[in-house]
Amino acid sequence: MIEHIEPDPDNPPPIPLSSAVRVGRLLFVSGQVSTEPGVGIVADTFDGEFHRTIRNVEQILAAAGATLRDVVQVRAFLRDEEARARFNELYAQTFQPPYPARTTVGNHFSFIQVEIDCVAVLPDGVDPTV
Template sequence: MTEVTYPKLSDTPTSHLPFSPVIRAGDFVFVSGQASVDASGQIVSDTFEGEFRRSVENLRKVLAAAGCTLADVIQTRNYVRDASDVVEYNKLYREYFTEPYPTRTTITNCLPPTLRYEIEAVAVVKS
């Protein structure tokens, strides 16, 4: 039977919404959408670059709680509020993810005015 755990570190971002930030099922790690929020889950508005970097750093923290790094990510789903930010998004994405890249889906024009970017991920714990 596959063990399912809900890892958390003291600096893992939390939310008042009803979801788990990360679930580890065996060697697979599933991360809920990470946005530009502080440790208490409050949205931190910024430029697209600032929100992108904060979101990916939150992803990094949540992955660490499950024993993973960005290098262990095999799939991402990305939400970009404004299609005009896609060029910058691709540039920044390459700073955090390298070849061979994770599989990726990107959806634009989909976030509320309070967020510019959000990322969710699936990773595999390397034995």
């Protein structure tokens, strides 16, 4: 069974996508960027955009009963190659070893510095049949 997850059903994404899709114990989180509800994209320093993006990922994970510790794969899209070293530092502070599998590539959007999507395995105790 497929379940579509929206952490705030009264404030869905402004574009046609589900924030996350759950299939059994797997949770697929759509690409998240530096946004605020009711505001949209928030430009900031790289660190600010990273932390806001992670907060958005965490809210979606929590809506499905998961945390960053349940993430098994991350895809990160960086606007600037020069940000890769700082991204690695922030990533290491955010995710704990053993780290999830990860792919990091460039993005083509000039208005966002970082986008992150991920796959999580829901923890024991979360009903996999929903």
